[in-house]
Amino acid sequence: MKPDGLLMIPGPVQVHERILKAMSRQMIGHRGAEFSEIISFCHENLKPLFGTKREVATISGSGTSGLEAAISSFSNVRKMTCVDNGKFGERLGIIAKRYTEVDAVSFRWGTSIEIEKIEESFENGSEAVAFVHNETSAGILNPAEEIVKIARKYDALVIMDAITSVGGDEVRMDDWGIDVAIVGSQKCLGIPPGLAAVAFNERAWDFYNEKCPFYLDLAAYRKKLGDNQTPYTPAIPLYYALEEALKIINEEGLENRIRRHRIFSKAVREWANEAGIELLAELNEYSRYSNTVTAMKLPEGVTDKDLRGTLKSEYNITVSGGQGELKGKIFRIGTMGNIGKRDVLATLGAVQDILMRFGKAKPALNAATEVLREL
Numbered sequence: 020m021k022p023d024g025l026l027m028i029p030g031p032v033q034v035h036e037r038i039l040k041a042m043s044r045q046m047i048g049h050r051g052a053e054f055s056e057i058i059s060f061c062h063e064n065l066k067p068l069f070g071t072k073r074e075v076a077t078i079s080g081s082g083t084s085g086l087e088a089a090i091s092s093f094s095n096v097r098k099m100t101c102v103d104n105g106k107f108g109e110r111l112g113i114i115a116k117r118y119t120e121v122d123a124v125s126f127r128w129g130t131s132i133e134i135e136k137i138e139e140s141f142e143n144g145s146e147a148v149a150f151v152h153n154e155t156s157a158g159i160l161n162p163a164e165e166i167v168k169i170a171r172k173y174d175a176l177v178i179m180d181a182i183t184s185v186g187g188d189e190v191r192m193d194d195w196g197i198d199v200a201i202v203g204s205q206k207c208l209g210i211p212p213g214l215a216a217v218a219f220n221e222r223a224w225d226f227y228n229e230k231c232p233f234y235l236d237l238a239a240y241r242k243k244l245g246d247n248q249t250p251y252t253p254a255i256p257l258y259y260a261l262e263e264a265l266k267i268i269n270e271e272g273l274e275n276r277i278r279r280h281r282i283f284s285k286a287v288r289e290w291a292n293e294a295g296i297e298l299l300a301e302l303n304e305y306s307r308y309s310n311t312v313t314a315m316k317l318p319e320g321v322t323d324k325d326l327r328g329t330l331k332s333e334y335n336i337t338v339s340g341g342q343g344e345l346k347g348k349i350f351r352i353g354t355m356g357n358i359g360k361r362d363v364l365a366t367l368g369a370v371q372d373i374l375m376r377f378g379k380a381k382p383a384l385n386a387a388t389e390v391l392r393e394l
């Protein structure tokens with residue numbers, strides 16, 4: 020008999036029973052007091068996850084809707100630097116190109132960014148920078164604070180894709196000096212896909228571009244914040260889900276949640292090191308391994324189908340492959356959201372079993388359990 024599926028990809032993630040139940044409630048009017056209370060709770064409780072005391076707005080749309088809302092609404096710049104060391108960094112540039120001139124500062128996917136190259140871009144007239152905090156496609160954490168430091172020297176706007184860090188890793192928008200940050204619902208927050216949240220400060224509005232798309236115009240969302248409403252009919256069940264997810268996060272405590280995510284990703288890395296599986300990310304002094312997703316190279320002689328296909332058919336466990344140029348070369352284990360050690364251990368055990376059949380891994384579960392014992 021096949022067990023229930025286990026989803027260990029970097030979004031969408033497994034959804035907690037409590038959240039699934041919350042979503043099955045009857046609809047309510049989106050202009051009434053009952054819904055306003057939910058929105059107010061959601062926006063207030065999202066703020067600490069972003070590390071901001073400023074404003075947070077929610078949009079019914081996937082994470083990309085939040086990215087496009089942020090980039091297009093704040094695109095009144097001569098040039099925007101888009102930092103690309105993975106699939107999602109590349110996408111920021113593709114989005115921004117529709118609204119302003121882009122200077123794409125690119126690095127081989129999976130390698131660290133070099134601050135000097137970003138500074139050069141500002142020297143050459145860029146007035147804003149967009150970058151990915153946690154580059155999901157490569158399992159690398161980019162240096163937010165260092166990027167802001169350089170941006171401040173040039174008074175540039177800073178937009179951060181925090182889609183796989185908010186709710187799972189430390190994000191301190193206000194302390195770091197990030198002007199705009201974005202999260203999507205189906206990653207570390209642990210709810211189904213379809214909601215995005217954008218946090219922004221006052222300064223961002225100096226860069227406001229009224230020629231942004233109508234549905235994604237953040238000025239309209241901001242105008243409704245005071246009434247605890249959204250400008251257009253929101254995806255109501257997803258707000259039920261977000262409310263419940265934020266309660267779960269508050270019960271666990273943000274510090275504990277971040278610690279749990281760090282332990283899970285460390286367990287995956289320690290397993291990989293011991294098993295003889297190479298991590299994709301190549302770090303420098305600034306970057307770190309992602310605390311929410313781990314990208315590993317597929318060993319020689321093992322195809323994506325061998326590993327992920329067998330994992331799915333025999334164990335009903337799903338992990339991710341590579342995107343774009345990394346397709347067929349890597350696999351990625353997401354350790355995001357409301358999962359437990361059992362899920363991490365089961366995934367590593369199954370991956371190890373399959374790789375061992377090819378003679379491509381050494382038994383290494385002890386390395387993982389040792390880390391997981393910290394929890």
Ligand SMILES: *Cc1c(COP(=O)(O)O)cnc(C)c1O
Nearest residue numbers: 081082083107155180182183203
């Ligand atoms: C998942 C992801 C996105 C895209 O979000 P969608 O919800 O698929 O639109 C963008 N950036 C990062 C870093 C992501 O992990």
